[in-house]
Amino acid sequence: MCDKNTGAAVRLKICGLSRPCDIDYVNEAHPDFAGFVVNYPKSRRSVTPQQLAQLRAHLDEGVLPVGVFVNEAPELVAKLLNDGIISLAQLHGDEDENYLKRLRTLTDGRLIQAFTIRSEKDAKLAMQSTADYILLDNGKGTGERFDWRFIREISRPWILAGGLTPENIRQAAESLRPWALDLSSGVETDGYKDRAKILAAAAAIRNMAGII
Numbered sequence: 001m002c003d004k005n006t007g008a009a010v011r012l013k014i015c016g017l018s019r020p021c022d023i024d025y026v027n028e029a030h031p032d033f034a035g036f037v038v039n040y041p042k043s044r045r046s047v048t049p050q051q052l053a054q055l056r057a058h059l060d061e062g063v064l065p066v067g068v069f070v071n072e073a074p075e076l077v078a079k080l081l082n083d084g085i086i087s088l089a090q091l092h093g094d095e096d097e098n099y100l101k102r103l104r105t106l107t108d109g110r111l112i113q114a115f116t117i118r119s120e121k122d123a124k125l126a127m128q129s130t131a132d133y134i135l136l137d138n139g140k141g142t143g144e145r146f147d148w149r150f151i152r153e154i155s156r157p158w159i160l161a162g163g164l165t166p167e168n169i170r171q172a173a174e175s176l177r178p179w180a181l182d183l184s185s186g187v188e189t190d191g192y193k194d195r196a197k198i199l200a201a202a203a204a205i206r207n208m209a210g211i212i
């Protein structure tokens, strides 16, 4: 069975929020998910768990906060889920099935596992994840697409990420029919989230409702 996103509108995730004004922008645009890169100083988008809690407190109900983690201690990921600071955890490092198993003993929270897609084999491997959702990406917020030809049959809900912009998400949604689209660099200007681009992405998604 090819479980593409048939019928239902595609969901939108805006990722890499780090400033109070970024929260204002997503509260105005109302995507389905708002992503925060947590405890990963190599990223200019990284926030501490304390900053995450402060930012998240101002997020509108209905925009679900997602913590993005790179090889984080499962205890911290579980605590943020169990305390309701985040609604989902996105695992964006080298987390394996043992890591997921350990995390499942600590929390019932929903998990997204990210995969870097460099070949058809990578895409096939992603299908085997026991996470609730898989996210297919070009890396870690690189702003670049992976080769979409590597994606064939996807028999589970999946999130498309990497190099998406307000201008190309319609084509992406129509041709690949993912469950959700994830944008970060594509809604930034000079390295910061851009209100107009976030609103344009949300408008593009709304205009697609009923089309894909």
Ligand SMILES: O=C(O)c1ccccc1NCC(=O)[C@H](O)[C@H](O)COP(=O)(O)O
Residues within 6 Å of the ligand: 015, 016, 035, 037, 040, 043, 044, 045, 068, 069, 070, 092, 135, 137, 139, 140, 141, 142, 143, 144, 161, 162, 163, 164, 182, 183, 184, 185, 186
């Ligand atoms: O954004 C980062 O800096 C980052 C760092 C470490 C792990 C993940 C990270 N980003 C994940 C995302 O922002 C999205 O899931 C996705 O990669 C979108 O990327 P982009 O191509 O920039 O739109």
